[in-house]
Amino acid sequence: INIYFILPKNDNHxxxxxxxxxxxxxxxxxxxxxxxxxxxxxxxxSSLYQLPSGYALxxxxxxxRSTVAKKALLKTCATDNVIINKIKEYSPLLSSTPFEKLNYFS
Known part of the structure; x- marks a missing residue:
């Protein structure tokens, strides 16, 4: 299982x-x-996407804003940003209510 995250560089987001x-x-x-x-x-x-070899939520x-300061260990990662944007751009959306959809898998 892989987890990717984006933290904005701009403080206004x-x-x-x-x-x-x-x-x-x-x-x-x-x-x-x-x-x-x-x-x-x-x-x-939250959204659930179908990948060629799995799923992405x-x-x-x-x-x-104060929460970001406390999370100094989390660093903005350009690679994560690209990966997340590519998933949204190229992968089919399975559900915009993924927790209902996830119940089908179990």
Whole structure:
């Protein structure tokens, strides 16, 4: 299972994106459930995509500016940004309500 994240370089943006990619739907469900529990009040939207060899779940998470300062260990990663944008551009969207769709896998 791979997790990618985007942190904006610009302080005016108050959202970040997080992508979970997995070949195994059961693994995806397990990790997605963890993240959903942790960030449920902050998740603005989420989408499930079909990849050639698995699935990608992308969350948009809202946060307060002060939270970013506390998360000094998280660094903006251009590679993650490219990966997430490519998934959204080239992969078919399975569901914009992915938690309902994930139930079909289990």
């Amino acid at each position: 108050h959202t970040t994106e997080l992508a979970i990619i997995s070949y195994d739907p059961n693994e995806l469900i397990s990790k997605a459930t963890e993240i959903h529990k942790k960030y449920s009040e902050k998740i603005i939207k 992308i969350f948009t998470i809202g946060y307060a």
